[in-house]
Amino acid sequence: MSAHNEHAEHKEFIYLTPMPIRIWHWINALGIVTLCLTGIQIRFPEYVNIFGTYKAAIRLHNTAGITVSIFYAIWFAYYLIVKGNLFKLYVPNTYDIKMGIFRQVLYYFYYFFKGGQSPHHATPDDKFNPMQKVAYMGLMLALMPLVIVTGILILNVAPLRELILLMGGLKILVSAHFLIACCFFAFLFVHVYLATMGHTPLAHFKPMWDGWEEVEHH
């Protein structure tokens, strides 16, 4: 049973986010913020010095990158093998593409500010609205693997020389890595802003902390 009642307040909660995903999410968030900050210093050393020396920024960037990669593998295996619902949760269906995204965008840009309610109602098996599905799918199933693979190649230039040449050379890889990183940087701001657009500003933060989200009544 994935719902329980707090009788005193007549509030209903559903269990949306399992513990391994919550642990992954916050380690990943810290990792990506660290990667963005160290990355900015590595890319623009003449303008930015946050971590003391260039070498320190590179060392921290590599450590955070390896940590994020390992936790990505855990995230992937957990949803794919343990829960078996990775694609169900993260891939939009035909309704999402035909109508859902449009309704959700309309809600975020207009009805939210009129005090309306989100057209999507989260359940443990369908916890993301169509917009979240598209964004999270692109992020977790495309950008994340790409940034990890380009990162691993750049980190191991000598042993992986042949593979790097096959993919167009180091310059192309470094540019691709940087461009994907820019997408992550932009995503962070949009993601944190949208995360505050629950029925209360912290409503979406609660399930990322203790797993349970309060059901919005209609």
Ligand code: HEM
């Ligand atoms: C300071 C940084 C961050 C904050 C405050 C934050 C906050 C949140 C919140 C409140 C949620 C739950 C509501 C929702 O699903 O929209 C969430 C979910 C999620 N966030 Fe973040 N986030 C941060 C960074 C990141 C980063 C860097 C990534 C990926 C690169 C990320 C990926 C995700 C994903 C995939 C989910 C859905 C998880 C699931 O239930 O399967 N977040 N985040």
